[in-house]
Amino acid sequence: MRNVERATADDLDTPVPGIRSGSAADLPSIIRLYNTAHAQRPWTHRRPAIWNRPIPQTTWAPGSQTLVLQAGTAAVGYAVLEGRAFGDLLGSLIVDELVAEDAAATRLLLTAVARLCRQRRLSEFTVREPTDGLTGQVARHMGCTHQQRFPPSGGMMATVLNRSSLVRKLEPELRRRAAVQQPDHEYNEPFDALRRGDLLPDDQALIRLLLGYWSANDTVVHGISIPERYRDLSAAWFPGGGAHSLLSPYAHRLDRY
Structure with missing residues (x-):
């Protein structure tokens, strides 16, 4: 939170322009933005036009809450947050996906999430995006830290390098x-x-x-x-080099294969 406040020098009590709640009508724009950002990444599936996998909210399990950044008549970015269920404590805020067309839009979305944190009196939030993507680059530029976990099972679709x-x-x-x-x-x-x-x-x-x-x-x-x-x-x-950068493999939570 402090890193975002310092980077933006904005009052987080002020609404971020262009941010609104998302709906099913925004799915085509979400699919387009996601495929543009991640479709070439290993372990990532190109999302078809019929994709609709945000997690539904139930009484005891938080589903997905979507924020959309609007510029004119077009959606230029979105963030899918873990929603809140009945009795859920105000302990954390997790963003399953945050994708935008450019760095400026990404910055606005991160600021909007930080504003939501301020309203919930939280000191930090987590964004689940690969560090070599646009969101990861903007977040690091704003001073945010990278955390990586290595589960004993190897994680989804993992292989072990001998x-x-x-x-x-x-x-x-x-x-x-x-x-x-x-x-x-x-x-x-x-x-x-x-x-x-x-x-x-x-x-x-x-x-x-x-x-x-x-x-x-x-x-x-x-x-x-x-x-x-x-x-x-x-x-x-190792005389190689000069090739296109190799995107790190990444599987988003909403693509439950």
């Missing part, structure tokens, strides 16, 4: 690439460091490097450090 097995299967190709940089008898130490995770411990970064989306030089831009003694070898291993 780093050691994967790297061993790729060893012939990695050894071929390293031949110009590393004598064969000195190769085992960095290879074992890569296999164990001592070198490039971030599995997501490793996958991006192996797929060629990143080169070894790109790791610096993303805050990942490669020890000096392994830099030349890593440059030979």
